[in-house]
Amino acid sequence: MSAPSSTVPSTTAEPDIRAARLSAAQYAQHFADAAPRYSRSQALVEAERCLYCFDAPCATACPTGIDVPSFIRRIAEDNLRGAAKAILAANPLGGTCARVCPTEELCEQVCVRTAQQGKPVEIGRLQRYAVDAVMDRPLSTLFPRAAATGRRIAVVGAGPAGLACAVGLARRGHTVVLHDARPKGGGLNEYGLAGYKMADDFARRELDWLLGIGGITLNTGWRLTDRAQLDTLRADHDAVFLAIGLPGTQALAVPGAGLQGVRDAVAFIAELRQSPDKGAIPVGRRVVVIGGGMTAVDAAVQSRLLGAEEVHMVYRRGPGQMGASAAERDWAQTHGVTLHHWLAPEAVLGEQGHAVAVRFAGQALVDGRLQATGTHTTLAADQVFLAIGQTPDTPLLAGTGLALDGGRIVADDDGHTSVPGLYAGGDCRRGGRDLTVAAVEDGKRAAAAIHAHLSTLPTALTPA
Amino acid sequence: MADLTNHFAGIRSPNPFWLASAPPTDKATNVHRAFEAGWGGVVWKTLGEAGPPVVNVSGPRYGALLTPDRKLLGFNNIELITDRPLQTNLAEMREVKRAWPDRALVASLMVPCTESAWRDILPMVEDTGCDGIELNFGCPHGMSERGMGAAVGQVPEYIQMVTAWCKHYSRLPVIVKLTPNITDIRQPAAAAKRGGADAVSLINTINSIMGVDPDTLQMSPSTGGMGSHGGYCGPAVKPIALNMVAEIGRSADTAGIPISGIGGVGSWRDALDYIALGAGNVQVCTAAMVYGFKIVQEMVDGLSHYMDERGFHSTEDFRGRALKTVTDWQYLNLNAVSKAVIDQDQCIECGRCHIACEDTSHQAISAMKDGVRHFEVKEDECVGCNLCVTVCPVPDCITLRTLAPGELDQRTGQPVPAQPLNWTAHPNNPMRQAAEPA
Numbered sequence: 001m002s003a004p005s006s007t008v009p010s011t012t013a014e015p016d017i018r019a020a021r022l023s024a025a026q027y028a029q030h031f032a033d034a035a036p037r038y039s040r041s042q043a044l045v046e047a048e049r050c051l052y053c054f055d056a057p058c059a060t061a062c063p064t065g066i067d068v069p070s071f072i073r074r075i076a077e078d079n080l081r082g083a084a085k086a087i088l089a090a091n092p093l094g095g096t097c098a099r100v101c102p103t104e105e106l107c108e109q110v111c112v113r114t115a116q117q118g119k120p121v122e123i124g125r126l127q128r129y130a131v132d133a134v135m136d137r138p139l140s141t142l143f144p145r146a147a148a149t150g151r152r153i154a155v156v157g158a159g160p161a162g163l164a165c166a167v168g169l170a171r172r173g174h175t176v177v178l179h180d181a182r183p184k185g186g187g188l189n190e191y192g193l194a195g196y197k198m199a200d201d202f203a204r205r206e207l208d209w210l211l212g213i214g215g216i217t218l219n220t221g222w223r224l225t226d227r228a229q230l231d232t233l234r235a236d237h238d239a240v241f242l243a244i245g246l247p248g249t250q251a252l253a254v255p256g257a258g259l260q261g262v263r264d265a266v267a268f269i270a271e272l273r274q275s276p277d278k279g280a281i282p283v284g285r286r287v288v289v290i291g292g293g294m295t296a297v298d299a300a301v302q303s304r305l306l307g308a309e310e311v312h313m314v315y316r317r318g319p320g321q322m323g324a325s326a327a328e329r330d331w332a333q334t335h336g337v338t339l340h341h342w343l344a345p346e347a348v349l350g351e352q353g354h355a356v357a358v359r360f361a362g363q364a365l366v367d368g369r370l371q372a373t374g375t376h377t378t379l380a381a382d383q384v385f386l387a388i389g390q391t392p393d394t395p396l397l398a399g400t401g402l403a404l405d406g407g408r409i410v411a412d413d414d415g416h417t418s419v420p421g422l423y424a425g426g427d428c429r430r431g432g433r434d435l436t437v438a439a440v441e442d443g444k445r446a447a448a449a450i451h452a453h454l455s456t457l458p459t460a461l462t463p464a
Numbered sequence: 465m466a467d468l469t470n471h472f473a474g475i476r477s478p479n480p481f482w483l484a485s486a487p488p489t490d491k492a493t494n495v496h497r498a499f500e501a502g503w504g505g506v507v508w509k510t511l512g513e514a515g516p517p518v519v520n521v522s523g524p525r526y527g528a529l530l531t532p533d534r535k536l537l538g539f540n541n542i543e544l545i546t547d548r549p550l551q552t553n554l555a556e557m558r559e560v561k562r563a564w565p566d567r568a569l570v571a572s573l574m575v576p577c578t579e580s581a582w583r584d585i586l587p588m589v590e591d592t593g594c595d596g597i598e599l600n601f602g603c604p605h606g607m608s609e610r611g612m613g614a615a616v617g618q619v620p621e622y623i624q625m626v627t628a629w630c631k632h633y634s635r636l637p638v639i640v641k642l643t644p645n646i647t648d649i650r651q652p653a654a655a656a657k658r659g660g661a662d663a664v665s666l667i668n669t670i671n672s673i674m675g676v677d678p679d680t681l682q683m684s685p686s687t688g689g690m691g692s693h694g695g696y697c698g699p700a701v702k703p704i705a706l707n708m709v710a711e712i713g714r715s716a717d718t719a720g721i722p723i724s725g726i727g728g729v730g731s732w733r734d735a736l737d738y739i740a741l742g743a744g745n746v747q748v749c750t751a752a753m754v755y756g757f758k759i760v761q762e763m764v765d766g767l768s769h770y771m772d773e774r775g776f777h778s779t780e781d782f783r784g785r786a787l788k789t790v791t792d793w794q795y796l797n798l799n800a801v802s803k804a805v806i807d808q809d810q811c812i813e814c815g816r817c818h819i820a821c822e823d824t825s826h827q828a829i830s831a832m833k834d835g836v837r838h839f840e841v842k843e844d845e846c847v848g849c850n851l852c853v854t855v856c857p858v859p860d861c862i863t864l865r866t867l868a869p870g871e872l873d874q875r876t877g878q879p880v881p882a883q884p885l886n887w888t889a890h891p892n893n894p895m896r897q898a899a900e901p902a
Contacts, residue, residue, distance in 0.1 A: 041533075044532040044533065045532060045533040047532065048531065048532040048533055051814045051816060051857050052816070053813075053814040053815050053816065054814070054815030054816060054818050054819035054831065055815055055831065055837070056815075057813070057837070076532055112812040112813055112814045113812070115812040115813070116812045116857065116858055
């Protein structure tokens, strides 16, 4: 992509950040379901495309190992309950993953139909079709809870990893207290994803449905802040699973980063998700989003959907290194977001304390290292969103005695940390892939590991 | 340019595609539309005796076997013969034949098994100016309970008797329509020939129940909570019909009798199958009932193109060619050896060939090579059974290669013999003959 032309920032107009740029009808349309549920006809025809491969590559590519051919075959046979059960047995958050997984980089990337017909079976949409179909019935009709074991486990963080772990433990008859610092459970599902991916309050509906299995107490507004709290948790429970995610965001270390109009994209996305009236959220007329991941895309696209006229998403490396998948980039571009590559922010330019533009330095890879090319580009902006990465809760973790690497908790694939009885998974675990589906797998495996461990103990240590 | 003009049992039509006697040919309105669309001939919906017409159900008459995207594989009906007065049909047939003198118009007939009944109806039918009659000895539902249709077609003596009456009381060509609901199609065909039939047409529909409604646990479709077996037709029955057509063509008793091929003809390819196995023309119903009459244009066009490409001027140029390649199992060359070959450039690695062979056949396709997903035929295990070819989703990705004489068969460790050997002379056959059969 060619470098954008320099734009001379306006020096006369006030920064234009405001709410209610569009009509209520436009907001409703813009934030409606991005890929609505298949009709039965659509699902049957798409399901028919699945070849029921031997040792199916899609199932191998799924971090949670969903038996994709089985669930699709069951859809084709009008056995939606069986299809959903196959999905949810491997991935209790199959409903969310069907909506937000980068399927084009996972199951659908390896679908053999692509080689033959140029497009994969739409596994994600079929998955959603099956899971949505059973959500009007309690989860316990699919997965009855085992008899109560009397074991109590604390799960910290009610995002994808914590939820998957809690459900996995509850199914096995354990009692779970699920803590979360936010007012609502769901973690990134509730706060961190674009609204059109999780339309119709899906994160809450899925959370309620999952908790319906029983045995899980959700305790919101409870934040783990120090080691003493953690020690108490450990003392009061048979095991503790940490799924605290990455609560911080990377700061932008350039001049002007503190100007008004510069905003953390994660907070913007969360505010937007929680606002029933999208028109109440102010957005700039010209927006610059700095970052190359899914969060950057969600912020950029939603800025456009809120009525921003000009949205630039700027990444310091090339398309190949971008965190956002090709499908996400296409999605951004079809929504009028201009993508820029090889531009690193140098300074946010301001007037009267408010950001008016961002100046970037051209970048190139030289011998595998990013180097400034000496060129500069300035993009005018009324609002600047930072989406340059999320960070672990270092103040908390550093004092816990847990082995850390890069600030994240060192744990194996089953969640075992350096501290016996303390498990960890999801984004806070070192080696996590920063994917919802990977977090679910962490939680699922930790639940199995915790259960296996508790099963070796003679009797319940604490009453249920 | 191929000439599709068809001469069948003395009846001329501009192409070999006739509409079979069925709901699409029940009224002048439909038949006019059919001829406008280009059908070469029409066999009018079966006429019964004068008097009160039959009564059809006013509930579901049809059921279907569908693919998930609702393409029709098989079709089933419980409609009876025409439920309109005989005179109405005869008057309309007369009018239609006058309007379309170049098209074939054949009357399908079904009256009780008495000489007088046939003697009475034949002159009235002949008076319409139609080109021939087809005796409906095949309808498997309703009418067969009253001693007609398949009830006649299942008794060769009745077939011969009624055919003879028709030849006696009418100068029109007589086509005998056969039911497949018998054990040996050669018997009714031979009976028709003994009765003097000018041709046979087959197959009529097959006794069938489409299924059960999972909610009500009633058979489906049902009328007032009850169902009755229907007649099965459509693409799924074609292989059954083709075999019967070939059996008649191969049998010394019936070889050479003109055959109108019926059953699952939906395209020119289907017509080609029938004609290459000896049929003089084909009759179509289901495809028209699914797509409308225009579908004949694609059939005519496709067959013409095929014939042009092959240099065939008339269907007679290839009629019966494939019949010569049909034989009894005992005469197959047991020394011929085929092996499956997977075209790795086309393989999409779905693994269906592997699992089908591994689970249900000869463990002759490997799934991995050098630790990587890769599907390859193990020639030392492959018996050339064609299962992998059949289950592969990519056309022509897996093919069978016939080994040349002298080439080593890795499965047996022996070279492929140059001389053919069939079961009649095989050393393992205790009844083997010394000499090769003719």
